[in-house]
Amino acid sequence: MRKIIIAIDGYSACGKSTTALEVARVLNYRYIDSGAMYRAVTLYFLDKHVALTNPREVSRALQEIKVSFVVNSKGISEVFLNGINVEKEIRKMRISENVSQVSTIREVRLAMVEQQRRMGKDCGVVMDGRDIGTVVFPQAELKIFLTADMLVRAFRRQKELLQHDDLVDIDTIIENLQQRDSIDSNRAESPLRKADDAIGIDTTHITIDEQVDEVVRLALAKMILQPKPKA
Ligand code: DC
Numbered sequence: 015m016r017k018i019i020i021a022i023d024g025y026s027a028c029g030k031s032t033t034a035l036e037v038a039r040v041l042n043y044r045y046i047d048s049g050a051m052y053r054a055v056t057l058y059f060l061d062k063h064v065a066l067t068n069p070r071e072v073s074r075a076l077q078e079i080k081v082s083f084v085v086n087s088k089g090i091s092e093v094f095l096n097g098i099n100v101e102k103e104i105r106k107m108r109i110s111e112n113v114s115q116v117s118t119i120r121e122v123r124l125a126m127v128e129q130q131r132r133m134g135k136d137c138g139v140v141m142d143g144r145d146i147g148t149v150v151f152p153q154a155e156l157k158i159f160l161t162a163d164m165l166v167r168a169f170r171r172q173k174e175l176l177q178h179d180d181l182v183d184i185d186t187i188i189e190n191l192q193q194r195d196s197i198d199s200n201r202a203e204s205p206l207r208k209a210d211d212a213i214g215i216d217t218t219h220i221t222i223d224e225q226v227d228e229v230v231r232l233a234l235a236k237m238i239l240q241p242k243p244k245a
Pocket residue numbers: 026027048049050052053113114117142143144145146194198
C-alpha cells in the first residue's frame with residue numbers, strides 16, 4: 015500500500031498528539047510531534063537566557079541545538095535535546111508559558127521546518143502541529159484540523175499536566191490556552207489556520223478512539239484509492 019503523509023493541525027489541547035500517536039501506531043507509521051521540537055528549543059533558550067529579540071543570538075543558539083526523537087521500550091517517541099531526554103521537562107507549565115512566543119521567531123521556524131521536512135521525506139509519517147498542512151507539507155495527502163470547546167481542552171490539559179506532577183488550576187490553564195491560541199493564530203510567520211483542503215474534526219463530544227478511527231479510515235481511503243503520482 016502506498017505510504018502517505020498525514021498532517022494533523024489544530025489548537026492546543028484538542029487531542030492532536032494523542033490522536034497522531036495512535037494513528038501512527040495503527041498504521042505502523044512514524045509519529046513526529048512538531049510542538050515538542052518548539053518546546054525543546056524553548057527549554058534551551060530559557061535555560062541559556064537567550065535574548066529572544068536578538069536574531070544573532072537566536073541563530074547562534076539554534077546552531078548549538080540538536081533535537082531528536084527516540085522511541086522508548088513502550089514504543090512511545092520521546093524528545094531529546096542535545097542527547098538528553100527532556101520529554102518530562104518540556105511539558106511543564108514554564109515551557110507552555112513561553113513556547114508560543116519562541117515559535118513566532120522566524121529563525122526558529124526556518125530551522126524547525128527544515129528538520130521536519132527531512133524527517134518526513136520518506137513518507138509514512140504522521141506529524142502534528144500548527145502549520146503542518148499549510149507550510150511544512152502543503153502536499154500532504156491527508157490533512158486534518160482538530161478543534162474542541164475551551165473547557166474540554168482545559169480539563170484535558172489539566173489531566174495531562176497532573177500526569178507530570180504539575181498541579182495547575184483550571185483558570186490558569188484557560189488563560190494560557192487563550193493566550194497561545196491568540197499568539198499562534200496571529201503571528202506573522204506561518205500562523206495557525208486550517209488548510210483549504212483539510213478535513214475538520216470537532217473532538218468536543220467524541221472519544222480518542224473515535225477520533226483515531228476516523229483519521230485511520232480517511233487515511234486508508236487515501237492509501238488505497240489515490241493513484242501514485244506520475245514519476
Ligand atoms: O502542540 P504543542 O502545544 O505542544 O505546541 C507548543 C507550541 O509550539 C504551540 O503553542 C505553538 C508552537 N508550534 C508551532 O508554532 N508550530 C508547530 N508546527 C507546532 C507547535
